[in-house]
Amino acid sequence: MPQxxxxxxxxxDGTAVDAATILATGQHAAELGLFGLVWLDTELLARSRFxxxxxxxxxxxxxxxxxxxxxxxxxxxxxxxETPHRVLELPAxxxxxxxxxxxxxxxxxxxxxxxxxxxxxxxxxxxxxDIEVELTRQVRGRLIAEAEVQAKSRELTxxxxxxxxxxxxxxxxxxxxxxxxxxxxxxxxxxxxxxxxDDAGRLLGEMRHQAWRMSRMMSSLLxxxxxxxxxxxxxMVDTHALIQAVVTSLPKPPGMSIEIAxxxxxxxxxxxxxxxxxxxxxxxxxxxxxxxxxxxxxxAVDTVTQLAVSISDDGPGIPPAAHESIFLPFRTLxxxxxxxxxxxxxxxxxxETLGGRIQVVSGRDGSRGTTFLLTWPRTISQS
Amino acid sequence: MIARxxxxxxxxxxxxxxxxxxLVLDHFEFDYKPTIGVDVYQYDVPDDAGRPGMxxxxxxxxxxFGDAIFRHVYMRQASAAMIVGDVTRRGTLEAMAKLGxxxxxxxxxxxxxxxxxxxxxxAEGQLPDLPEPLTRKGISLVxxxxxxxDNVREAFRAAADIIHRRAL
Ligand SMILES: Nc1nc2c(ncn2[C@@H]2O[C@H](COP(=O)(O)OP(=O)(O)OP(=O)(O)O)[C@@H](O)[C@H]2O)c(=O)[nH]1
Ligand SMILES: [Mg+2]
Numbered sequence: 001m002p003q004x005x006x007x008x009x010x011x012x013d014g015t016a017v018d019a020a021t022i023l024a025t026g027q028h029a030a031e032l033g034l035f036g037l038v039w040l041d042t043e044l045l046a047r048s049r050f051x052x053x054x055x056x057x058x059x060x061x062x063x064x065x066x067x068x069x070x071x072x073x074x075x076x077x078x079x080x081x082e083t084p085h086r087v088l089e090l091p092a093x094x095x096x097x098x099x100x101x102x103x104x105x106x107x108x109x110x111x112x113x114x115x116x117x118x119x120x121x122x123x124x125x126x127x128x129x130d131i132e133v134e135l136t137r138q139v140r141g142r143l144i145a146e147a148e149v150q151a152k153s154r155e156l157t158x159x160x161x162x163x164x165x166x167x168x169x170x171x172x173x174x175x176x177x178x179x180x181x182x183x184x185x186x187x188x189x190x191x192x193x194x195x196x197x198d199d200a201g202r203l204l205g206e207m208r209h210q211a212w213r214m215s216r217m218m219s220s221l222l223x224x225x226x227x228x229x230x231x232x233x234x235x236m237v238d239t240h241a242l243i244q245a246v247v248t249s250l251p252k253p254p255g256m257s258i259e260i261a262x263x264x265x266x267x268x269x270x271x272x273x274x275x276x277x278x279x280x281x282x283x284x285x286x287x288x289x290x291x292x293x294x295x296x297x298x299x300a301v302d303t304v305t306q307l308a309v310s311i312s313d314d315g316p317g318i319p320p321a322a323h324e325s326i327f328l329p330f331r332t333l334x335x336x337x338x339x340x341x342x343x344x345x346x347x348x349x350x351x352e353t354l355g356g357r358i359q360v361v362s363g364r365d366g367s368r369g370t371t372f373l374l375t376w377p378r379t380i381s382q383s
Numbered sequence: 384m385i386a387r388x389x390x391x392x393x394x395x396x397x398x399x400x401x402x403x404x405x406l407v408l409d410h411f412e413f414d415y416k417p418t419i420g421v422d423v424y425q426y427d428v429p430d431d432a433g434r435p436g437m438x439x440x441x442x443x444x445x446x447x448f449g450d451a452i453f454r455h456v457y458m459r460q461a462s463a464a465m466i467v468g469d470v471t472r473r474g475t476l477e478a479m480a481k482l483g484x485x486x487x488x489x490x491x492x493x494x495x496x497x498x499x500x501x502x503x504x505x506a507e508g509q510l511p512d513l514p515e516p517l518t519r520k521g522i523s524l525v526x527x528x529x530x531x532x533d534n535v536r537e538a539f540r541a542a543a544d545i546i547h548r549r550a551l
Contacts (some may be wrong), residue, residue, distance in 0.1 A: 064386070068438075091420075133419065
């Protein structure tokens with residue numbers, strides 16, 4: 001604390017303190033913000049004030065103008081005149097404005113009959129220790145969190161359903177290649193025993209293929225499972241450069257053409273998931289194309305809230321009955337696509353995690369062609 | 384401009400401070416900072432269709448007060464109360480109903496509105512599970528989200544209309 005400029009130290013020799021010293025001490029304490037005083041007339045107009053804590057109180061105006069917490073207490077203050085020994089206390093009130101919270105203050109009003117005035121005493125409420133505030137936050141936070149767990153139960157139910165789905169995938173879809181592998185092994189052993197080395201070679205090749213396929217399925221299953229937990233970093237992404245890079249990197253038959261159209265903005269977003277979504281959808285369109293001179297058209301529409309992308313092909317189309325199931329893990333429409341069946345499941349899961357959407361338009365009246373419409377939020381809300 | 388006092392009541396963590404901050408400062412924090420004591424805000428409701436502008440003195444109370452708040456000096460001469468609950472916590476909605484009763488007892492004739500807050504946490508199409516007293520005819524109930532700001536200003540404007548009409 002800075003040393004007072006005037007000499008107002010308490011006397012240590014027991015001598016009486018004169019009135020001037022008391023006044024000077026009080027004044028000094030008020031200037032340090034230890035308390036503030038406001039004199040109010042019988043109409044509750046602020047007449048004079050004293051001390052930095054009440055600097056903002058305007059004199060000549062109703063005290064409630066400067067101190068809104070006193071609004072509503074006017075009658076209680078007036079009633080003090082009738083009961084001289086009473087005081088009115090309003091404890092621990094903080095006034096919050098756009099400038100931030102003000103100090104928490106105690107207000108006490110007295111009726112000073114000799115002066116025919118009210119005296120408003122303002123002093124700081126004992127400030128809570130950091131530990132006390134933190135403890136309160138933790139105790140209350142835990143109570144709230146416990147209840148929020150219940151609110152999350154919907155999400156959990158969904159996650160559980162997904163887990164069950166996983167279990168069934170493991171037991172059915174992975175069982176099939178495993179079983180194939182077992183038969184192949186038996187046959188290969190037999191071929192070796194019989195000395196049919198050509199057959200053995202072919203069977204071993206098939207075994208290797210099956211093993212590869214299973215390992216790919218496992219990796220994509222893991223990738224799928226971990227989407228939604230990945231906390232990626234937001235970066236500035238040039239979506240036009242991104243879509244071009246994706247298209248260039250994907251192998252495609254020589255006769256196939258891919259057109260990129262529309263407006264592709266630069267946005268601050270999660271690059272890896274956007275890459276994953278676009279790559280899988282385009283890869284899907286390439287793989288399911290059944291003609292050599294097929295065309296894929298990728299068009300973007302940029303709006304304030306989202307980036308909408310459509311990916312259309314002129315391939316065989318997808319029957320409406322399959323529009324939902326294509327988004328389930330390990331479902332392919334069959335055919336020699338070489339896919340693991342995880343692509344669209346990954347795409348949908350990624351989009352849903354980030355607040356986007358995907359929709360498929362295809363196979364109406366048995367016509368050809370498929371369009372995937374996806375929306376990508378311009379603001380990523382994932383925590 | 385006339386000034387009227389309006390209380391924010393409700394269990395801890397239901398979003399009373401968040402509603403006050405959304406209303407007055409138009410911002411939202413995910414971080415929970417408990418109110419220990421009481422914080423006072425001012426919000427000017429602009430004039431509208433025959434009602435002059437009104438300054439609302441918004442008292443954001445500590446959720447720990449419970450029923451004791453009705454006997455506290457803080458409540459003196461309150462024109463109205465906003466009784467807040469968290470739509471994801473059933474217990475806080477039941478507490479709202481109790482506070483509503485307590486308010487009517489202690490302040491007969493004064494107005495109160497139930498604010499069912501954190502509506503943003505409900506999934507699309509999901510209906511809140513409200514205790515019976517909150518669904519009675521004639522009560523004011525507004526679904527709010529301090530996070531998105533949905534219905535926050537509207538609720539206070541409607542309360543100002545009622546305070547004016549009933550001269551509270
Ligand atoms: N999602 C969501 N969270 C909210 C909303 N309103 C408040 N919260 C969160 O809920 C927690 C508690 O909010 P507060 O406004 O501090 O609650 P309070 O009612 O003032 O609590 P006390 O001061 O302890 O009585 C904070 O973490 C807020 O971010 C809302 O509308 N939606
Ligand atoms: Mg609070």
